[in-house]
Amino acid sequence: MSRKVYIFDTTLRDGEQSPGASMNTDDKLIIARQLLRLHVDAIEAGFPISSPGDFRSVQKIGQLAGDDAAVVALARAVEKDIDCAAEALRGASRPRIHTGLGVSPQHLREKLRISEDECVERARRSVAYAKRYVEDVQFYAEDAGRADQSFLERVVQAAVEAGATVVNIPDTTGCQLPEEFAARIRGLREHVRGIEDVTIAVHTHNDLGMATSLALAGVREGATQVECTINGLGERAGNAALEEVVMALRMHEDALDAHTDVVASELTKASRLVSRVTGMQVQANKAIVGANAFAHSSGIHQDGVLKARDTYEVIDPDEVGAQGSELILSARSGRAALRHRLAELGYSFPQTEFEGVYRRFLEVADQKKEVFDEDLDSLAQERERDV
Ligand code: KIV
Ligand code: ZN
Numbered sequence: 001m002s003r004k005v006y007i008f009d010t011t012l013r014d015g016e017q018s019p020g021a022s023m024n025t026d027d028k029l030i031i032a033r034q035l036l037r038l039h040v041d042a043i044e045a046g047f048p049i050s051s052p053g054d055f056r057s058v059q060k061i062g063q064l065a066g067d068d069a070a071v072v073a074l075a076r077a078v079e080k081d082i083d084c085a086a087e088a089l090r091g092a093s094r095p096r097i098h099t100g101l102g103v104s105p106q107h108l109r110e111k112l113r114i115s116e117d118e119c120v121e122r123a124r125r126s127v128a129y130a131k132r133y134v135e136d137v138q139f140y141a142e143d144a145g146r147a148d149q150s151f152l153e154r155v156v157q158a159a160v161e162a163g164a165t166v167v168n169i170p171d172t173t174g175c176q177l178p179e180e181f182a183a184r185i186r187g188l189r190e191h192v193r194g195i196e197d198v199t200i201a202v203h204t205h206n207d208l209g210m211a212t213s214l215a216l217a218g219v220r221e222g223a224t225q226v227e228c229t230i231n232g233l234g235e236r237a238g239n240a241a242l243e244e245v246v247m248a249l250r251m252h253e254d255a256l257d258a259h260t261d262v263v264a265s266e267l268t269k270a271s272r273l274v275s276r277v278t279g280m281q282v283q284a285n286k287a288i289v290g291a292n293a294f295a296h297s298s299g300i301h302q303d304g305v306l307k308a309r310d311t312y313e314v315i316d317p318d319e320v321g322a323q324g325s326e327l328i329l330s331a332r333s334g335r336a337a338l339r340h341r342l343a344e345l346g347y348s349f350p351q352t353e354f355e356g357v358y359r360r361f362l363e364v365a366d367q368k369k370e371v372f373d374e375d376l377d378s379l380a381q382e383r384e385r386d387v
Helices: 025-038 052-065 079-088 105-112 116-131 149-161 178-191 211-220 242-251 264-278 299-307 335-344 351-367 373-386
Strands: 006-009 042-046 070-076 095-102 137-142 166-171 199-204 225-228
Touching: 006 199, 006 242, 025 042, 025 052, 025 264, 042 052, 052 070, 052 079, 070 079, 079 095, 079 116, 095 105, 095 116, 095 166, 105 116, 116 137, 116 149, 137 149, 149 166, 149 178, 166 178, 166 225, 178 199, 178 211, 199 211, 211 225, 211 242, 225 242, 242 264, 299 335, 335 351, 335 373, 351 373
Parallel strands: 006 042, 006 225, 042 070, 070 095, 095 137, 137 166, 166 199, 199 225
Antiparallel strands: none
8 A cells, every 4th residue: 555645735725825816714615615525634724813704714614624634724933823723723623733934044034034043943932832722733844945954954853843743845936846855855854853753744836837746756755745726726826736736646656655535536626616716717728627638639639539548648537527538620630530520410421422521621620719519510411411
């Protein structure tokens, strides 16, 4: 049996930080129900001190989830944030406080204006303070991707000694190469005492389009929690997309010695729901859940898929709850796809006549982006009239 990788969904916290994606409590509850159907392991429900609405969302999702998922509240490494997070989580069966602070030179110098020693101390104090309220405390080392490695190890050591159950290593600015990020996780495992008893989480952003690769690089080095969002929503270019992480782990379970318990057949539904609720459209060519993820347009590809689906499809659309593969008829399509679709619509022509239908099809296709079934109906009926 491969290692289990815990899926920590942060659609309702980091995902909501996508410009334009804000959600009210009812919206968040609708999405939380779908996250539970997906069987994610942890739901980061919000940042309670940031607004009364977020406080309420964490409270309600805590009650909704019961024992089915850990419910997580974000708190900066500041006592009043932690107090507020603890209060919001009071009714949750599996509460987790997620506290931390920036650890890169940029964060220490410009944002926090503290020394390295002060940062280590704040990490230790905030985890210990959160432990007064809940057993499950997750520490985040914001901007770990740009931190000095030995300093990062000192901060994480302090968090582990103070009782963190999870240490979250974010590449907050999505700037690392996968092998650099992997080396960070390896370094932490080699140098932080007691880290073998805590969960290492990776939290990656997509500024260079590599959030999923970074997360998988972390898993390869022993991380057993991946933080991600539906449709890759999140600050700036977004977070690692949950659907990509889950499907990559399914496909490469042996190579990565890792699996998740997510119900993949709920992925498409989750994507559509999040898009509808947030109003954030999913780009058509988005991996796994985009409208074109299982659509084939060129004649060469269509011919291949008609002969054997896996010529060009490595994921069965059923596996992710999608409608099935689609052949898009356009001026790039060939005879095989046209004949196939006509047959599905109930038309068949002898070879001699079919050539005429195909020529006419190309004339129509050159005028439009896509040829629809209504166009094929008229085209076929025209031909039937002519003979
Ligand atoms: O990107 C980040 O560093 C975060 C932390 C708050 C975990 O979202
Ligand atoms: Zn983030």
